[in-house]
Amino acid sequence: MPGNVNTTLETGELACAITAGDLPGKVMITTRRAGDLRPGIRGTAARRASVVPGGAWRWTRQVHGAVVVTAEHAGDAGDGLIGRAAGARPAMFAADCALLGILSPQGIVGVAHAGWHGLCAGVIEETARAMRSFGATTLSAVRGPCIGPECYEFSPDDLDSVAREYGPAVRGETSVGRPALDLAAGVRAACDRAEIELVHEVCSCTACARTASGEPTWFSHRARRDPGRHGLVIVERQ
Numbered sequence: 001m002p003g004n005v006n007t008t009l010e011t012g013e014l015a016c017a018i019t020a021g022d023l024p025g026k027v028m029i030t031t032r033r034a035g036d037l038r039p040g041i042r043g044t045a046a047r048r049a050s051v052v053p054g055g056a057w058r059w060t061r062q063v064h065g066a067v068v069v070t071a072e073h074a075g076d077a078g079d080g081l082i083g084r085a086a087g088a089r090p091a092m093f094a095a096d097c098a099l100l101g102i103l104s105p106q107g108i109v110g111v112a113h114a115g116w117h118g119l120c121a122g123v124i125e126e127t128a129r130a131m132r133s134f135g136a137t138t139l140s141a142v143r144g145p146c147i148g149p150e151c152y153e154f155s156p157d158d159l160d161s162v163a164r165e166y167g168p169a170v171r172g173e174t175s176v177g178r179p180a181l182d183l184a185a186g187v188r189a190a191c192d193r194a195e196i197e198l199v200h201e202v203c204s205c206t207a208c209a210r211t212a213s214g215e216p217t218w219f220s221h222r223a224r225r226d227p228g229r230h231g232l233v234i235v236e237r238q
């Protein structure tokens with residue numbers, strides 16, 4: 001789908017910030033340098049506040065499914081979370097899974113956490129449906145970093161099942177020629193199906209991307225068994 005929405009990207013050491021046209025809400029994605037921002041870990045509230053000043057974030061208990069909850073029910077199990085661009089601050093956390101921040105002209109915003117289980121369960125489509133049920137019309141999404149096919153060897157059987165759902169583009173190859181899942185391609189297919197315009201993708205692999213000084217840019221469970229998580233949060237736009 002050709003892009004109708006211009007995006008702006010500010011890249012910082014601790015986070016990048018993406019805005020789309022004049023849509024309400026700004027998508028912020030934290031880096032590994034910002035530290036582990038998972039909820040429930042000592043010191044993470046202060047870290048979140050130092051990286052993204054302002055109000056507290058809201059999140060869900062992520063379970064790799066397709067349940068979508070509203071900001072009033074933050075804390076419940078779910079992999080989609082929707083709220084208002086003004087103040088809800090919905091967030092998701094990951095180390096390899098794809099995170100999506102979705103904006104709408106009506107100020108209804110949503111975040112989704114899509115590893116391959118959540119993707120196949122339909123979390124992206126369900127998040128879009130929930131946003132529209134609250135009045136959102138056109139949906140514009142930003143995808144955060146996720147593991148790339150070159151680092152994501154996948155069993156042929158599982159790859160077949162994802163390809164049945166989202167098409168042959170999800171079939172990738174690792175750097176040594178093994179079957180791999182192209183998770184980003186799956187996210188693109190789910191966005192097409194849900195009529196979400198993907199206006200920006202952070203095309204950087206959580207497993208192998210490095211900063212200029214040679215340290216990993218993101219957290220990766222698969223590559224390093226990192227316990228930490230980076231975050232994607234939608235905040236107010238100044």
Ligand SMILES: [Zn+2]
Binds near residue numbers: 148151205207209
């Ligand atoms: Zn990689």
